Amino acid sequence: MEILDLYDNNFNKLDKTIIRRVDEIPNNTNIMLSYAIIKNDNKYLLEQTTARNEYKWCFAGGHLQHNENAINALKRELEEELNLININPTKIETIKYPAKNFIFNIYLIADQIDINKLKYQIEEVNNIKWFTKDELTKLCDANCVLEPHKFIIKKFICNDNI
Numbered sequence: 001m002e003i004l005d006l007y008d009n010n011f012n013k014l015d016k017t018i019i020r021r022v023d024e025i026p027n028n029t030n031i032m033l034s035y036a037i038i039k040n041d042n043k044y045l046l047e048q049t050t051a052r053n054e055y056k057w058c059f060a061g062g063h064l065q066h067n068e069n070a071i072n073a074l075k076r077e078l079e080e081e082l083n084l085i086n087i088n089p090t091k092i093e094t095i096k097y098p099a100k101n102f103i104f105n106i107y108l109i110a111d112q113i114d115i116n117k118l119k120y121q122i123e124e125v126n127n128i129k130w131f132t133k134d135e136l137t138k139l140c141d142a143n144c145v146l147e148p149h150k151f152i153i154k155k156f157i158c159n160d161n162i
Helices: 070-082 133-141 147-158
Strands: 003-007 013-019 031-040 043-049 060-063 090-097 102-109 125-131
Touching (some): 031 070, 060 070, 070 090, 070 102, 070 125, 090 147, 102 147
Antiparallel strands (some): 003 013, 031 043, 043 125, 090 102
């Protein structure tokens, strides 16, 4: 059972929590997530989800748990999902996802990563792969990327912000 803190639309933590996958996110509140845009040699690392998310592609990262800060959540998720440790994330921006009650902390990781040495969490990750900007655009157009992650790709990668 994961307990998640709730936040207002100005990214302030509220004195309220929900249980993930049990409780609805109340109106005018948000949950917070941290995601890593991992970039090496002009390619971006994405994870392929499992059947639960229709094998779509996404960035590594996930929900902030109760009383967890954004960077610690990102590091925990990267270790859980990819067994990736000793990394150097740089925070890019905190943004509101307009389609749902989500706030995203977006980080860039430019460390050189050999995906052949990563051991991913098979319960959540089906595959990992490097993609060029053009390949990401095609994946988005083919509806092979989770919607919130399409938003991140369009905002940060397609617009040459990263």
